[in-house]
Amino acid sequence: MSDQCVFCGIVAGNVPNAKVAEDDTTYAFMDINPGSDGHILVVPKMHSKDLFDIADNDLTDVTLTARRIAKAAVVEFGADGVNLLNCCGTNAWQTVFHFHLHVIPRYIDKSRDRLVLPWQPGTTGDKEIIDALGSQLSATFDRRYPTSDD
Numbered sequence: 001m002s003d004q005c006v007f008c009g010i011v012a013g014n015v016p017n018a019k020v021a022e023d024d025t026t027y028a029f030m031d032i033n034p035g036s037d038g039h040i041l042v043v044p045k046m047h048s049k050d051l052f053d054i055a056d057n058d059l060t061d062v063t064l065t066a067r068r069i070a071k072a073a074v075v076e077f078g079a080d081g082v083n084l085l086n087c088c089g090t091n092a093w094q095t096v097f098h099f100h101l102h103v104i105p106r107y108i109d110k111s112r113d114r115l116v117l118p119w120q121p122g123t124t125g126d127k128e129i130i131d132a133l134g135s136q137l138s139a140t141f142d143r144r145y146p147t148s149d150d
């Protein structure tokens, strides 16, 4: 737990929040600034700052909780779909540095849903760049980025 971290404060019960669920390792609560009605955050109870910092077991647990929450949100809120989102790093929109997955229910009814796709759908990319970047990673991926078990 980090003294400076607002999500650690929420998990500890020191910061007011609208709790949705918790288990031994994860905690889910309503986002204070929702992108759509029912926007929920799922966090590990153990502090980790981002996707690269979180332990494998916490990442697994948070992902599984997020899937359960997503299912519940779709059924209980009558959502038409759901997005899971993680922002890793300031330049990727991360503002709170305690790992979290956003569970964002989506609605055909736009009065309940303020999200817009941040890239242009249906725009074909530059094939040379796509292929070059794919080859660059595939050439060394398994050797340089092994799983934690390796």
Ligand code: 5GP
Residues within 6 Å of the ligand: 006, 015, 017, 018, 029, 030, 031, 032, 033, 034, 041, 086, 087, 093, 094, 095, 096, 097
């Ligand atoms: P990020 O930008 O890091 O991906 O997401 C951080 C999220 O945390 C934002 O959606 C923001 O609204 C939410 N948030 C920040 N501070 C608080 C808080 O004190 N309480 C709650 N419930 N949500 C918060």
Ligand code: ZN
Residues within 6 Å of the ligand: 001, 002, 005, 006, 007, 008, 009, 046, 047, 048, 097, 098
């Ligand atoms: Zn924290």
